[in-house]
């Protein structure tokens with residue numbers, strides 16, 4: 195691999211796969227630590243049933259080969275195997291695939307392939323169907339375009355692509371300052387972390403503003419790291435605050451944070467942000483500062499699982515932060531405008547059969563589920 199963007203994507207997902215793979219796939223509390231496994235895989239069945247309706251084709255031969263791109267722990271792959279002869283799950287994270295292989299109910303017909311290249315590990319015209327959901331949205335657009343071209347290459351003429359991809363974010367309307375008032379109460383938080391370790395912080399977010407916080411306005415809980423009163427890492431984790439949230443109401447938000455790589459005494463600083471508008475500290479809303487000791491572990495032992503880190507009764511100190519430096523990393527969201535996606539396939543002799551509005555990317559995005567029939571066009575990008 196010689197692609198720093200792809201390395202970044204791989205590192206994030208390797209880490210998530212090694213620490214909390216089921217939650218990383220479906221970020222709902224009940225899936226932390228591999229809990230509610232039956233419901234998790236049932237959701238894959240329901241999702242595939244819906245996907246096949248969009249595909250609207252039922253003359254698939256018994257030896258159909260379906261590829262699940264970004265298969266994670268196999269939620270969609272196993273459900274596809276209930277409809278198609280052979281399924282190949284492809285993923286950039288070996289940690290995700292280890293979990294998928296360990297639970298494979300169809301070892302004869304479902305296999306998992308690790309791929310950390312920007313090409314796909316299949317021969318030309320060797321696949322009947324590629325399915326991918328909640329994956330391309332986490333991949334930078336230049337790489338997604340490359341993968342879409344690869345999908346055209348590997349799918350047989352007459353075969354299908356079924357993929358979900360966000361298009362764009364409608365521009366947020368800045369909330370009035372009087373609405374940007376919140377009380378943040380951490381419910382649990384780690385007190386000790388290893389350098390770079392990821393951890394999960396639950397925070398009760400109460401609307402102390404003068405009106406409801408609407409949906410689709412890119413309102414997130416986020417965090418920074420400070421040490422010695424100075425910002426050490428600005429802009430780390432992000433999680434949407436579910437809306438609408440009326441004044442006086444509280445929503446519990448789970449935020450994944452990544453400890454600084456330098457050992458020492460740090461502060462985890464929690465704040466709300468309306469993306470592309472402002473951090474609420476800049477608008478005078480108090481942040482919450484939590485002390486966290488980052489301690490290097492000796493030897494090559496793996497970092498402890500985030501949720502196993504000691505929890506504390508949090509002493510909340512309230513302050514206002516003013517400095518806004520740059521940086522940060524977490525699970526990213528990306529999109530490619532629908533006009534470009536449709537134009538690309540049409541230019542390459544493929545037929546866009548459907549582009550159905552889709553809510554998998556959350557309320558902040560306009561997103562679509564596309565069904566495409568692969569044409570005879572000879573595309574051989576190498």
Ligand SMILES: C[S@@+](CC[C@H](N)C(=O)[O-])C[C@H]1O[C@@H](n2cnc3c(N)ncnc32)[C@H](O)[C@@H]1O
Pocket residue numbers: 203204207208218219220263264265266267268269270284285286287290309326327328329332333
């Ligand atoms: C949110 S999970 C979705 C998993 C699965 N599609 C599902 O719906 O259950 C996203 C998956 O995409 C994988 N992924 C991210 N970038 C990838 C890439 N460039 N190539 C292959 N897989 C990738 C991640 O490792 C992760 O397992």
